[in-house]
Amino acid sequence: MTSGPAIRPRRLRTNAAMRRLTAESHVSASQLVLPAFVREGNLAPTPILSMPGVVHHSIDSLKRAAAGAAEAGVGGIMLFGIPETRDAIGSAASDPNGILNVATTAVAEEVGDALVVQTDLCLDEFTDHGHCGVLDPLGRVDNDATLVRYQEMAIAQAAAGAHMLGLSGMMDGQVAAVREALDGHGFLDTSILAYSAKYASSFYGPFREAVESQLEGDRRSYQLDPGNAREGVREALLDIAEGADVVMVKPAMSYLDVLAKVAEVSEVPVWAYQVSGEYAMIEAAAAHGWIDRRRAVEESVLSIRRAGADAILSYWAVELAGWWGAR
Structure with missing residues (x-):
């Protein structure tokens, strides 16, 4: 008899059925959220060049995309609006007739409760x-004046039909301010998704094309330093204390350690955003034939789930749901 190792972990990898049965982490379509962009004035969807397969929607194409996501079993949709006109305070963001609020109503009427309709609550697309x-006379972002604008946006988005508001601006006290405004106007059931650990990342590059960002300079005075993990946990705990219903880590793949740390201590669901740069890198490598596209996409999402995300915002949400079916 040939001697050998008594413990053989490979026994649990012998075939696909065994690997499925012993898998520690799973992702289903219901744990995915589709980010979607709607551009004021669009009569048809137009491509976003740095994000192959992602478009600027018209209202009609956005409604079709939302209905398709619901049919595929995706859990939610996150809406971003691109206005035709911008100003210093982002007036279009709180205008009931602004593109994001009009689109929210259209999507909410289209899908009802089949999707969690979410809206980006931030001024960067609108300023x-x-x-x-908003900026002070010295050109610095005024935290407390911005909170007032966020409250106005929150009321407008909730009135438009949003189920959940995605607070992505990284202002101190934004969760408490928005919760106060929502409750004060009777929107007790409107949820808050706090982008708690949002880092000043280079991986947002394609997104800035997607929202036609007017930014000059950077956002390092309010987004987190990429070297700081404890600070990300602290921000998440502060947001939970202020009443956040869900907390977010963004980006996802380069911050899996932060995601894991937040998941360990959070009393509320923890989500992660697989951002535009993460999407674009995989698409570019796959287009050159350097990686297996489907395997890379699935592995990237599974790694985020494995690190502790309860749900994932991904531009591949509907495609992944189509690959997986009902599982």
């Missing part, structure tokens, strides 16, 4: 300077 808040 002519591209920052996530």
